[in-house]
Amino acid sequence: MLEISNLTAGYGQSMILQDCSLSIKTGRVSALVGRNGMGKTTLLKSIMGLITPASGNITLNGADITGAKPHIIAGQRIGYVPQGREIFDDFTVYENLRLAAIAAKVDLKARLADIYHWFPILKQRADQKAGSFSGGQQQILAIARAMIAQPEILLLDEPSEGIQPSIVQDIAKTLKKISDESDMTILLVEQNVDMILDLAEDIYFIENGQIQAETAASKLTTDPALLHQFLGI
Amino acid sequence: MIEIAIPLMDALSHVLILILVALGLMIIFGLMGVINMAHGELFMIGAYVMVMAQQWGIGYVGGLILAPIIVGFLGWVIERGLICHIYHRPIDTILATWGLSIALKQAVVLTFGPEAQSAPLPFDMRVGIGVFEYPLYRLMVMGASILLICMCFWVFKKTDFGLAARAVIARPQTSEILGLNTAKINRTSFVAGAALAGIAGALIAPTISVDPQMGLGYLVPGFLSLLVGGVGALSGVIVGGAAVGGSGSLLTNWISPVASQIVVFLMALVIIRMRPNGLIGGRKK
């Protein structure tokens, strides 16, 4: 279980997260929902160790990982798909996956079967330069790259951003399938309502650096008031 | 034919050593954005190790083995003690390594004296094809340089470490969140770059006079090669080294060494200015 307690974090002097607490239930898909600047990305970056929190704690299965180096946290089997995908443009698709395997110290060949099963397009285009991919394909590669390490928890930062709706649906479907087939925990940061409703089970609303409300996704479809309140739609 | 062959061979051997120096600079600059002004001194210390090895009686081969080890270790100390504190301040790395360069030079003066030293050639026969004759040792240095250059390419292009290093160059933060220990990769690369300078110095030592000030004569052409060729692609170093070292060496056949050096520097400055990404580069930055 990933537990965030009383976290205050931000950039320089400006603290974006203010005393933020949240626990992510194991094996489920949680979505963190809120408008821009409310602290969603800051929270993910703090979990990954890219931002050192000013105060508060982050624990994974009881072990404190607050302030650890990102590669140590990644080694605790937390996968991260950053905003903007950040794939290696000059590498081929295969090299992107190979790098992830080197970084995670896992056997690439053993993992490729799973990866290619979920994302067949990557097998077809294994030797293509990742930079030549469309946004959606790059997103798929970024998710696959994070999946190489067989993470216990996958953090996704706005996977639908700048991607055409049909592919967003595909990605949601695949992630749903992965989540159903494995016991992987997913924490999704998202503003795209379709993606949230398609994928998430638990929903947390964040505003002004704190979790303001939480609900089950099933309730949202009948009562979308929270979505209106926290996404302004 | 013969009158052009010898200068060409001389130029080639100069170019190869320059490429080794520039490769070390490139690994360190490309990976970490660190301008290592003390790289020339690492090269110089490599040459001193060769001189000393022969005086200590462990011979040429001993020197050749010892040089990259000692200079590589020195690189490790430098990385841990100095560079790792100022990664995020690239301009300050220029200053700090400049201070280091002065200190290293002076440390060598204090230990071995300011005067030039020489290392004996391990063998001084010449080989010839017809009328064309060339010192065997120089041929060996060229062969060894080519081997080392190929090795660098192989490591960078084919191995896991090379892939990881290229990833760190392209996206340091993303590499880190995938689980790569980028600090360790940087350190390893710095040590490798230093060791490369050390072995280059050791290889060249028997053919030149070794003195504490020799580093600068390789540092600046090395940097110009790097910038002329283009930062980022290893092949750029080869093109840059060939352009800077080759033209400099060949020009001395017609004009004075000083004039040729001035011409080469001018040419390099103009190329760097006109093509900021270098002769090879062009895609990035």
Added chain:
Amino acid sequence: MTLRALIPSFTLMVILALLPLVLNGYWVGQLNYYLVYGLFALSLSVVWGYGGILCLGQAAFFGIGAYVMALVTKGMILPDITSSLIGILAAMIAAVLFALVLGFFLFAGRGVQGAYLAVMTIAVTLMLERLMSNWYALGGYNGLLDIPPLTLQLGDFFYEFWDAAPLFYLLLTIVFAILFALQIFMNSRYGLLLTALKGNQDRLTFFGYGILRLKMSVFALGAAIAGLAGALFVTIDGFASPTLIGFTLSTEVLIWVALGGKEMLLAAFLGAFVTRFAEGWLSEALDDFWLLAIGAIFMVSVVLLPKGLIATPLGKIGEALKIRIR
């Protein structure tokens, strides 16, 4: 800017002015060198600390000033015109012209920055050093000897600055006049523009300021001061050699300015003055260890006190006095 901000520099000037009363002739002569080196350090502080241009070849301008001054006052250009004043003007103009040409080459269009600039300026200074070493009409490796001291001629009045003490007060006046002028100038709108240039070039373009013009102007201003320092130097030393234009001096001035504090003119001046003084005083005792010590101190100061060893405490003093020391 209030005059209060000039108080620290003024205090220093008064202290320096009293020194010849307690020092013997040899040391006053040495002080003259330190003043000129301090002036040279000011030039790099302007270019690097205020203009954000890391020039690793600042001695190029110093050397050009030195050679032009030597040529004029030795009558090697025009045998009849050997006045110090004309020599100094010519020296400064030559340095400025070179700076404008070099500056245009470096900064026009998408200009060169950072590491590229550093390497390119080193290459320039090395080139000039090699050139002068082999330009036999200008003395080649041996340089130009017997350069006359500064002279002052007003009508029939003629004075030659032979003795150390009068020369000291002349140099003190020149150097501090320039220091005060720069401190005031850097506090003006121009200084503000330079700060903006260092901070965010794009925004400056957005507001319609010519970055090229700004960079070239600060580069030329630095060159003028460096050229003046070079010109004054040869009149003290009587000797212009390729080392004045080359790599080693470029290194030294960089170290003085970085050790002192590049973003504070007074600190940069003191960086040169104190380092040179310490060298004159200690180098005999420390001998070859001096350079080792300087290299090591420089490394440590870059890592731990990047603002400078002198500027950091001076800044604190300024805060206490509620003034901004430039």
